[in-house]
Amino acid sequence: MLNNTAHKLTKLKGFFLNKKTLIITYILLAVITALKQYAKGSFNNYLIFKHTYWHSVNFQNLYISYPEYMDTNHYGPIFSIIITPFALLPDGAGTILWNIANVSILLWGILSLPMKLNNRIIIGWICAHEALTALFSFQFNIALTGLLLLSFSYIYKQKEFRSALAIMIGTFVKLYGIVGLSFFFFIKNKGRFILSLIISFLICLALPMLISSPEFVFQSYQDWYHSLVEKNSLNASLNSAQDISVMGLARRLTQNPAISNLPFLIAGLSLFALPYLRIKQYKHLSFQLMLLASTLIFTVIFSSGSESPTYIIAFSGVAIWFLNQENKPNKLTISLFIFALVLTSLSPSDLFPNFIRKNYVQPYSLKALPCILIWLHIVYLMLVKDFSKFKLNQP
Secondary structure, eight states, rough: HHHHHHHHHHHHHHTTOOOOHHHHHHHHHHHHHHHHHOOOOOOOOHHHHHHHHHHTTTOOOOSSOTTSSOOOSSSTHHHHHHTTTHHHHHHHHHHHHHHHHHHHHHHHHHHHHHSSSHHHHHHHHHHHHHHHHTTTTTTTTHHHHHHHHHHHHHHHHOHHHHHHHHHHHHHHHGGGGGGGGGGGGGGOOOOHHHHHHHHHHHHHHHHGGSOHHHHHHHHHHHHHHHHHHHHHHHTTTOOOOOOOOOHHHHHHHTTTTOOHHHHHHHHHHHHGGGGGOOOOTTTTTHHHHHHHHHHHHHHHHHTTTTGGGGGGHHHHHHHHHHHHHHHHHHHHHHHHHHHHHIIIIIITTTTOOHHHIIIIIIITGGGGGGHHHHHHHHHHHHOOOOOGOTTTTTT
């Protein structure tokens, strides 16, 4: 009896640690969410994305509200090229393939990480529910997470141009991609990387001109800047679905929307930068992975534009942190991880008590809290640990 149970558990473990199982699950999630939202007529984000192509080819402002979706676009002009193959399809097919493309890039990033295959697969499972949350709103944040992971992995593999291109694509779409530069000090051939950045910058700048014109694209960048400034001012509202951040937590707990981002950003950047003083630790992969986790979480918790679907970025950082330990996870690590799994990942779902979600989690931006605590823990580890002793994740 015991042998039979053990055999079944071994088979189950083998099933979930199979890369194909993970990939098929993600594709199924992408297809099912797209079909569900399309059937409900709930795919407004996709309509915004789709029309950036049509507005570009017709030289129409990319950053004003249109009757097709009664909302505004906040992605860079290059997005009109990225969405092109999907925009040319019927909406049903376009929504499905768009979700599949996003999870494919995310999985590409996760599976590219310089960690043991089992750990990479576990990271994929840990991120699955957060990816599901983002899939329901057709978010590009899924692919952006993959691009950030790829920018790190390509640096590790000394493929400077590919890393630079991933960083620039992410930056030109949503600015968040610029945080990929935080890995700069791990680059061995910095000159080649800088040259690759310049070339990638020019490519990303020129690409949207293929379907419009240089004048339209340069005007669009000005319009994009103004739209982001306006959006940032709206995010600080106590009733916004965004601002799930350190600043949002402070504003909503005090019920004071006038609290400035600046003191938090200064404090956050200072803490983020402190581990860079430990130059001798740069050579250790686990230190680099910890910085990757810190970067992914920092990007979200210090952005007033962060909303629930944005947390696929932060939660990938949580997963990397959890799998990147000196020994087996201790009680503090396990407690923080469970806290994040419940309050950050599961709180938007029906698995979480609706009363608590509507009366506490959403009004006070509590989804951010576990990630804030984990990020502080990561900073502490990076300041005090000797990462030469971290051996679990060597590829």
